[in-house]
Amino acid sequence: SLAVTTGNTVYAWGQNAMGQLGDGTTEDRLTPVKVPGLPDIVQVSAGRNHSLALDSHGGVWAWGANDRGQLGDGTNTDRTSPVRVSGLAAGIAYISAGADHSLAVTATGGVKAWGSNSLGQLGDGTYTDRNAPVNVLGITNARTVSGGSLYSLAVKTDNTMAAWGYNAYGQLGDGTTSGHSTPVAVVGMTNASRCSANWHHSMAVKTDRTLWGWGQNTDRQLGEGTVPDKRTPVSFTGLTDVFAVAAGRWHTMAVKTDGFVWSWGYGYDGQLGVPASNVSAPIMVPGIDHIISVAGGEFHSLALKSDRTVWVFGDNECGQLCDGTFTNRDTPYQLPGMSNIKIIAAGAYHSLAVDSGGAPWTWGDNTFGQLGDGTTTNRNTPVPVSGALTVKTICGGFYHSLAVTDSGDVLSWGDNFYGQLGDGTTVSRFTPGKVTDIAGVVAVSAGYGHSLALKNDGTVWAWGRNTSGELGDGTTKNRLTPGQVPGLPLIESITAGEHHNLAVDTDGRLWAWGGNLNGECGIGALGLLTSPTRVSSIGRTGAISAGAYHNIAVTTDPWPVSLFFRKQPDDGRAGLPLLKQPVIEARYPDGTVCKDFTGPVHLFVLPGTGTAGSYVIGDFTVCAVKGVATFTDIGVDRPGTGYVLKAVCDFGSQTSAPFKVGDTAMMMPDALRCLRIAAGLVEADATDFPYRDVLPDGNITISDAAWILRAIGM
Structure with missing residues (x-):
């Protein structure tokens, strides 16, 4: 799991075998550890074994497994510390990590993808893995994306959705079970605002705040009440006023505007917050209220209350519940000692948080170093991510973690088998390292073996595993460094499932790509989508979250604000x-x-x-x-x-x-001349007119003194 504090620091916890916690180790963490080496991070996303982070300057960082290039650093070397995603040092507005691939939305609406592409999840028209970001084809106006296990989703600025990659369960939502290596439209998704690509199912939120899902429904994770998989989006009856969603492997959660959490799907590990069972329609999670965000791992769940406390429930085999034990919980439990938390995130078996000072903490599985504490020791209590980091956002992939620094850089750590750390290698990292060649990142998301980043220019970048088209670049070639996901409009949010991704563009349209063998891309057809495809069957989309093979999205149309x-x-x-x-x-x-x-x-x-x-x-x-x-x-x-x-x-x-x-500053003599004029010590003459052009109001007055002093750095 990954989390970003209000001070833009990334924390990670859980499994760390591939360095996905970014702490420089492969030691599992049962408690959050700070991911070191990151600038100010604004968003993180966790894949299967890798992590992504988006810094405040729109740069993307990655760490963890990089075997499929999901770190986007141009290599297939795992990283236990964050590395920069290649080519994504700036200009990314949002990121999302699929299982082994990564996605990023550029500020101009393009989508970058990298990592595993075996099923077209990179959306580049090929099935070639990419270890550096490539463009997801056909998307130029993406708002947000989400990476699933083997597929990807995106929401476009016209509020339509695209999906690509694996589609055996109908998770692309195109009405078929054929995969696509380039984006295809999700049938009937108009007015989409957010999306979530999961293991084999997809979710989206429309602008009217209605929730839609498609893809695998074996464990009723679509909340629709019937078992058969859905090849096109179906709405969630009775679940309205939803503003935040999260999808785990086979379970889903939604937060309503009243602060209560609803859950459904597979629940035998307690991840629904009720005694173990499968639930085919949404039920309210008892014992927690005033919730502002949720996060879903493979089989565990996190919730953040408005008082900044963290609550957990579900599987605890690796210590991902951070309660000092390895015992599962089927009712919400408040984490002791975790207060003033502003961001929470969940990887497959690890958890992450960022406190109000921006410090990242992690706990849980650390097999690949995804906790970022420099070890591979599992942790059942929070540990800081190595490096005294301050991050803005954080996320967890399957075995890797990502964080975004204030400067817009992305840090990554953990498993790097597919290149999901984005540092140009496939060497796992136990501590954070910068994702290469990416900056200006504002959000990240991590999948199984890929990572996503959204830059401040609305473009999406992806790296790592691309076997299922996770990188959206039209190929299935892994990327070790970030590559822009082509074919997306300006993107506002992204989310990575295990092998697929979702993105929402600035107009609330939903896009998807990557694995789509279960319909997780929501386009009404199955098959890989290696390039972003609009999910057209839902309207304007708000919140999105990708599970392993399913997604959840909240529509916001009509949104009268x-x-x-x-x-x-x-x-x-x-x-x-x-x-x-x-x-x-x-x-x-x-x-x-x-x-x-x-x-x-x-x-x-x-x-x-x-x-x-x-x-x-x-x-x-x-x-x-x-x-x-x-x-x-x-x-x-x-x-x-x-x-x-x-x-x-x-x-x-x-x-x-x-x-x-x-220009950055005045020359000192000119600034002093302005101050003397402003103070009335000398009279202005014709030679002083140029100074007027650099003053706030065009006049030289005493009110300008503070501004002049600031301009010259005093």
Whole structure:
């Protein structure tokens, strides 16, 4: 499991045999360990044996197993520490790890994939594994993705979904059981906002907050009440007002707006939070409320309460419940000593968390080093991920873990058999290492042997296993370093199943690719999807989560709320906070603020006539408070004019008014001259007019003094 703290630190725990905990070891961790060596991370995703992390600059990191290239670093060497995913140092907005492949959405809506591609899960039109990110074909407007076991999903900005890869159970949702190495549309998925690719089933959330599922249904994980697999999406009767979802291998969870959790599917290890049994329709998990997020491992579950405490239930064979024992629990249990947690994540048999200071913790299976504590010892209590890291988000794959640093780099650790650590090797890592060639990453997700990253430009990048098309690049060749998933629009969120992925684009459309032998891509047909395919059978999608072969998605259509810039950004200087910081509200059509909205709002910079490749500095992900997201330290790294900020959340996006960014700092004599004029010590003359161009309001006044001092770094 993986988790990101509010201080952008990644924690990992559980199995670590392949270094997927990123702590530099292959020692299992029963308690969270901090993943070292990562910058500020905003998102993580865990695959089977590898992990992905997206840093605050849109860079992707990976660690763990890399045998299929799922780390995207250009090698097949496992990494026990995070490494950069090749080519993804910036520009990724979201990541998702499938079992052995990885996905990333670029800020421009493309999708990158890497890793195992045996069944077309990379979406590149081939069945060749990729150890560096490749483009998922046919997707240029992805919002988010999700990697499943052998397939992938994506949500596009037009709120349609695509899927690719393995499809034996109908998990691609195209009405068939034929696999696809390039994305195909999920039948009937319109207005999709989020998606989740799982082991062999897929889930999606529409913009109207309805939940849809397709693919394998052997254990009733689709919650639809009947056993046969579903080749196209079916809705969840009676489950409405859902805002967060999570899918395990054969079980699914949903959080409603009232803070209660509902679960269904396979439950014989207690992962449903009720006495062991299979459940064919959603039931409420007793004993927990005020839940704000959930995470599902293979057979265990995590829940995060609004008071920042962590609750666990289910399988505990490797210590992934972090209770100091190896005993399963079929009722929720509060983790002792774990408070002020802001992010939780689950790998197959390990768990991760990030505390409010950004420190990552891990516990559980550590066979491949996926706990990131430098060992391969299982942990049943939290251990910090090695490296004194501060991360923004975290995720767990099957045997590897990922985290995103504040700078947008991705750290990875754990199993690297497929290259899912993205460091260009297949050497597992027991401590975090940077995913190569990727930056500007805002989210990650990890599958069985692949990793996904979403960059701040809306592009998705993937690496690692690609046997099932997990990387979405049209091939089945593993990648050891990140490659962009082609064919996706601007993506807002991604999720990796075991061999498939899902992505939601900025218009709420759902996309999928990778393994689809069970229908996990939701396109109405079976067969690998090696390139992203729109899942068209559901509408605007919000929350998504990929299980092993199934997905869960929450629709948000009609979503009567939109983003609005209450305060527009103003001019500034490169590398410094803008003069006026943006304040963004969620508003109803009548202009009133939606005070119920407390979700994250992400900021991306669009170049306009500015410098291409620029990225946002500062904390560009803020959770709204009573419908208002207030940013305090946002800036742009390079000078230019015509920049705009794009605000993105689960239900939509909005762009700001244009602004300009000047050179990094004034020359000291010029700055002092301005201060003297502002203080009235000297009079301005014609030679001072150039100074007016660099001042906030065009005039040299005493009110400019603080700004001038900041501009020169004083």
